[in-house]
Every structure is written in C-alpha cells, then in structure tokens.
Amino acid sequence: MDFRELHRSGFFVLPNAWDPASARLLSTLPGVPAIGTTSAGVAAALGRPDGERMPMVEMIKAVAAIVEASAVPVSADLEGGYGDIRATVSAAVDVGVVGVNIEDTRYPDGVLRDAAEAADRIAEARSAAPDVVLNARTDVWWSGPGGFDDGLDRLRRFVAAGADCVFAPGLPVAQITELVAALPGVAVNVLASPALPSLETLAGMGVRRVSTGSALARLAWGAARDAVTGVLGGAGFGGLAGTLSYQELTETLDNRH
Template identity: 45%
Template sequence: MTTSPASRAAQAAALLDLHAGPGFVLPNAWDAGSARILAGCGFPAIATTSAGVAWSLGVPDGGLVSRDVMLSHIAAIVAAVPVPVTADLEAGYSSSASGVATTVGLAVDAGAVGANLEDIADGSLFSVSDGAERIAAARSAAPAGTFVINARTDTYFAGAFSDPFAETITRAVAYVEAGADCIFVPGVRDADTIRRLAAEIPAPLNIVAGLANTISAPDLFALGVARVSLGGSITRAVFALLERAGAELLTTGTLGFLDGAISYAELQERMRS
C-alpha cells in the first residue's frame, strides 16, 4: 500500500503519465486476489470495478454495496499490488457535492490514486452544473497531481438526448474545467463516434471494452482513445467459467473445466509475489 504523500503523488503521476502515451489497457479487479493476478500479468495500473465487487458479494450491481464496504475492498486491492490503483466510486456515494468530497478523501486514505465518478444516480443524470460541482468538490479533496479524476458521463447509456454527442461534449468540457483529468464515456458502440469524441473532448478519453462494444484495444487506440478499461467484463468471464464448471459437474461429473487451469503451486506463488 502507498503509505506517504510522496509515494502517493509518485503513483498518481505515473497513472496520469499513462494517459499521455500511445494508449493503455486498465483492467478492473474486484478483490485482492484478482488484483494480484492482473498486476502479475504486467499491467502498469489497476482499476477496481464496483460491479465486480457487488457480484463477489452475491448482490446485483447498482448501489447495493455501501461506501464503507466498497472502500474496504479498494483498500485491500491497494494493499495487494505495487502499482497505482484507481477506484470505481460510482456517483460518489452521496447526493451532495460535499459528500462526494468526503468519499474522495476516504479513497485517498484507502490508498487509491485515482477514481471514476459518475454523473448519474438512480437512473437519472445530474444537470451539467451539478455534475461539474461534484467534480470540483472531488478536486478540492484531492488536488491536481495527487489524484487522477476520471469523470464518467452516461449520456449514451441513460440520457434521452436528441443529440447525445453534443451533450457529451458539453458535459466533458464542463467536467474538465471543474478539474477532471480524463473523461469516461461508456455505451458508445461505433468507431466513428469514438473518433469524434476523442478529437473534440479536451482531455484523454476512456472507453470501456467488452460491454457496449467489442472493438479491440489497439483499434480503440488508433481512434484516439487513451485509456481502455474493462468494467465488470473480466469478472463476468470468471463467473461464466464458474457456472460452466458447476453445470459440467452436475450433468456429467467430468472435469473438463480444469483444462488450462493454473496449478495449486503456481497460484500459491502468484499470491506470494
């Protein structure tokens, strides 16, 4: 875990620097074990996934996990890996901007050096001004250079706009002016829209792969995307394997699901490293 302001600042700088490169993949972990495996693969940073945390606790995604429980998972992930960790803080676990600031402060205390913050709660988008106020509050709790704020806008998921592209740009500009370091736009499916977003948003663009689109990371980088995250996709793949294993055991009693499985000794070593 990062334990000093200097080390946290160094990790925040390293995370921010990744956005200035040719593009990077940011995998999403849901617990300390998954974070260790992903860091061991060589990823330079790890994100958390609120959906994955919820599913690992046996509840649906969508705000059923409390802030304290989510922060405890974030802290465990931070403690497990030597790379920067950025946290999925959903909508900041508060209806007020001051509450968002408190949440970000707690994420800093947990060791995170970045966070996603959504502009939607209970299925409704905040106004542009409210969304910007919440980003500004987050920035006040974690000054620039110490924490990477990834402002998420759900204009393509939950908005009912005649021109979602224009609304996205309006929100992105407002959030960057409020202190966001990068902009996350989930739900975009076509390459041309992604290319236009990357060209017009005045900050690095984050696109999630494996949810609304199946465009590969290299192709997204070619469109101008700086950061490719996975959301809950890796968690879904792991749970799908678990379900297939259960179905095979129940129906045939065979062990085909173990083909390619990591050995006990190897997994022990992964968790020691």
C-alpha cells in the same frame, strides 16, 4: 511512467480487479502499469448488487484490500460518490489510490443527474483530491435520453470542473474518433467490449485508456457457472480444467510482498 503521465502521453489497458486475489493476479501481468477497481465486481464479491447499495465505508475497505494486494498503482471506481462525494474521495485517497472514477448516475434511483449538478460534483471531487487522476464518466450512452451532443456537453463540463480523463462507456465505435477530436488534449477512456477494434487501432484513434469494467469478474464467475452446469448436465468434468493452475495461483499470492 506514472499514472498521470500515462494519460498525457501513453496508451494503456486498465484491468479492473474485484478482490485482493484478482488484484494480485492482474497487477503482476507483463504490460499492466496500473489497475482499477470495478464497483459491480467488488459489490458482487461481497454478495451485493451494484449501485451504491453498500455503505461507503464497506466499499472503501474493499478498495484498501485491493490497493494492499496490488503490485501497481490503483484507481478506484467510486460510482456516483456515495452521497458525500468529498468524504468518499478523501477516504479513497487515504487508503492509497492514485485515481478515482466518478459517474453522473444518481443512486439509488439510477437516473442521470442534471449536467450542471454532475459537473459540480466533479469539482467537489477535484477539490477533495487535487493530486489524483480524476476520471469523469457519463452514462448518457448507456441510459440517458440524449445522444452524442448531450454526452459531449457533459464531458466538456466535467473537464472544465477539473477532470483529467473522461469515460464514455457505451459510446459507439463509429463515434470514438469524433469524440476524441471534439476534446483536444483530453484523455479519453473507453470500455472494453468485443465490439472494439484492436489496441493498435484504438491508439491510432487517439484513445488513451481502455478499462475492462466488470467484464473480467463476470467472465470468471460465468466460467464457474458454466463448468458446474456442464458437470450437472452430463458433459463430464473437462470444464474444470482451468487455465490457472493451483501452483500458479499459490505462487502469485505468496509473492504479494
């Protein structure tokens, strides 16, 4: 099943990678049909904070390395589009992505764009890349002043502008079914969190896609921090006994091609 068809008739988890090694590891797991990138993870792996605080060409270079390492199709998190959204989306397509994620937060100030302006940018992205799966994200439930109605209005505008899928990070679990029902025929993407119910339950709610966002990158870095903190705090070296062996890592990366 190709990436677009997954959104039409499937239900899947999209793990988000942050560098070539994570891309290879995640993309070779059974049951992973595609992976995404995480802007926060990619930026952090390059020693930068999230929020378009690196040149667009640097982000695209990192995305290209992830595409090259992945065993499955890749969708790119392009944040708010890095200014010239047409150029950004076109550059991502040129390095081989099959999908792009565009949000309605404006950088560098981090405020929500006006709904009409955000929809216009989705239309520009659609025009620049007619064949990719366009995932349009609203941050209303994270940082916006509005509630459910505002978020729904934005997502409807994005669909009318050409989005194939809509992303609602921070949407309360209790409102997932309501959002799906209000957007018939539209693929709804939610963000993985400990608060979510089981995959079976989410599929029954009508969700099409679950993205992990930056969670996996933060989990990896947090484990490293906690292991060293434990050693320095006198807890011994047991925290260094990871679940991934040196041999497994080496074999996975040796089989990149």
